[in-house]
Amino acid sequence: MSRVGNNPIVVPEGVNVQINSNELVVSGKLGTLSQHFDTISVTQKDNILNVSRTADTNEHKSKHGLYRSLFANMITGVSEGYTKQLELVGVGYRASNSGQKLEIALGFSHNIVIELPVEIKVETINEKGSNPIIKLSSHDKQLLGMVAAKIRSFRKPEPYKGKGVKYVGEQIRRKAGKSA
Numbered sequence: 001m002s003r004v005g006n007n008p009i010v011v012p013e014g015v016n017v018q019i020n021s022n023e024l025v026v027s028g029k030l031g032t033l034s035q036h037f038d039t040i041s042v043t044q045k046d047n048i049l050n051v052s053r054t055a056d057t058n059e060h061k062s063k064h065g066l067y068r069s070l071f072a073n074m075i076t077g078v079s080e081g082y083t084k085q086l087e088l089v090g091v092g093y094r095a096s097n098s099g100q101k102l103e104i105a106l107g108f109s110h111n112i113v114i115e116l117p118v119e120i121k122v123e124t125i126n127e128k129g130s131n132p133i134i135k136l137s138s139h140d141k142q143l144l145g146m147v148a149a150k151i152r153s154f155r156k157p158e159p160y161k162g163k164g165v166k167y168v169g170e171q172i173r174r175k176a177g178k179s180a
Contacts (some may be wrong), residue, residue, distance in 0.1 A: 005064035009049040009072050012079050017044055024071055029140040030077030031119065034068055039063050042071070047073075077139040084148045086134040090155075090163040095124045095132045102134065106155040106165070120147055133168065 011017055018025040019042050025034045034177035039060045043050050051068040052074040053060040076082075088095055094105040102114045102122055116122055119140050134151065138144040148167070159175045166172060 003065075004089075005051055005053070005068045007068065009051070009068065009075060010084055011047045011075060013047075015075055015079050017049060017075070019033060024074070026071075026074045026078050028075075028083050028139075030078050033074045033078060033140060035067075035069050035074060037063075040067050041066075067141055073141045077141055079169070081137055082141050082144050083135065083137040084144055085168040086136070086148060086151055086165055087168050088132045089157065091134060093155075093163075093165075094126070096126070097122045097124050097134075102151075104134075104151070104154065104165075112154055114151065116147060117143060119143055149159050157162050 015026060015028040018027075022038060023034055023036050024042060025032065027033075039055075040051055040053050040063060043052070049071060051064065051071065053064045069142045088104070088106070090107060092105065092107060096103050100118065100120075100122070102116055102118045102124075104112045104114070106112060116136075120136055120138045120143065123135040123137075125135060136144055136148055152165045152167070157166045157170075157172045159173060160177055162172045162174065
């Protein structure tokens, strides 16, 4: 029995949910998201969304909680939105943006220029005496996570000095250096 899948989803005011044959469309003040689904059934009563599986096979059980989480993330995204912050730790690491283009200097011979999707809003914070911060916000949690992971993959934090691109608040496991 799926504990996550059986929880009802409360739809807040201002969020419109449409259930088509195999697609759920959620629209709110921040945008519109849609998700195709199978092996489950979705019902809406008043402002409560219930997800139930149609059979008790392993495939149905595994997708039950997955789709419930995806739908809950969509509803939260169009009503409140999501934010991720990346911190650039290292000497000479810089970030700047102009519109949807993000330019990052990470110690390579060239700057990295990324064209971000229109669903993502980017803001760079450069204050003297602190590390540059890239602030990403969007209503689509999946897309936001993918873009943040892509930016982080250019220079992952290394365990000796902690240099690289890391999430704000992330704890880097540090190693001891050479012992003399």
